Amino acid sequence: MTSDTTQTDAVVAQTENLRDTITRARFVLFDFDGPVCRLFAGHSAETVARDLVEWLEQQGMRGLLTSEECVHSDPMAVLHAVNERRPHSDVVVGLEARFTQQEFKAVTKARPTAYADALIRTWKAVGAQLAITTNNSPLAAARYLAGRGLAECFAPHIYGRTQDLHHLKPDPDCLNRALTALGAEPSKALMIGDAPSDLYAAQRAGVPFLGYARNEDKEKRLRGAGAEHVVASLETVLRVLWT
Incomplete structure (x- = not known):
């Protein structure tokens, strides 16, 4: 057997494994920012992070952040840092x-992920039960879905950030809440996410994982974290459901 034949067989096997992973899912748990939309496409994450730092400064609490955290481009990192130092505090x-207020602003300018709307509607049409499992505000996610006419595909199963920030992914809390509400066995579910934290949460919940990577950097991070299945476009998943 030649190396080319071996490589071809491996690709075929990987494709079939991906197909099986998709088609056997009876419960699909979508991360929100990434697989469903680019939440901060028009109201940038950097702008939001800067606003949070300015708010902390107004409260006299900027000292809770390091100099690097004060210029961080990820608002979730700012929130996480403050929570680590002042858990369950008023600040x-x-x-x-x-x-959450900034996420509401972002929703109005969010950009749908290519093929996400069609994938959501198709998966729902073929009988899967869907849920959102996100570190973002569940209210912001619900507002976006309503604006896209997708609310009925998920309602009432939108599980996001609570005030107990220690339960953000990679903690599996939002996945476990979804599984319990859906009455789903973890092995019959599928988590779709675009970050290692999504993968780790899925692993801890016992849920199969499908990575979505819109660029090479995201794919590298997901592969490096151990993701077996990663797609560059949701069209790949949609085509599997169509066949």
């Missing part, structure tokens, strides 16, 4: 509420 509650 964390206020910062989380401020973040």
Whole structure:
């Protein structure tokens, strides 16, 4: 057997494994920012992170952040840092509420992920039960889905950030809440996410995982974290459901 033949066989096997992973899923858990939309496409994450830092400064709490964290481009990292130093405090509650307000602004300018709307509607049409499992505000996710006419595909199963920020992914809390509400066995579910934290949460919940990587950097991070199945476009998943 030649090396070319071996490589071809491996690709065929990988494709079939991906197909099996998709078609056997009876419960599909979508991360929100990434697989469903680019939440901060028009209201950038950098802008939001800067707003959170400015809010902390107004409260006299900027000292809770390191100099590097003060210029971080990820608002979730700012929220996480403050929660680590002042868990369950009023400042964390206020910062989380401020973040939610910024997410609401972002929803109005969010960009749908290519093929996401069609994939969601198709998966629902073929009988799968769907849920959102996200570190973002569940209210922001619900507002976006309503605006896209997708609310009925998920309602009421939208599980996102709570005030207990220690339960953000990679903690499997939002996945476990979804599985319990759906009455789903983890092995019959599928988590679709675009970050290692999604993969780790799925692993801890016992749920198969499918990575979505819109660029090479995201694919590298997912592969490096151990993701077996990663697609560059949701069209790949949609085509499997169509066949």
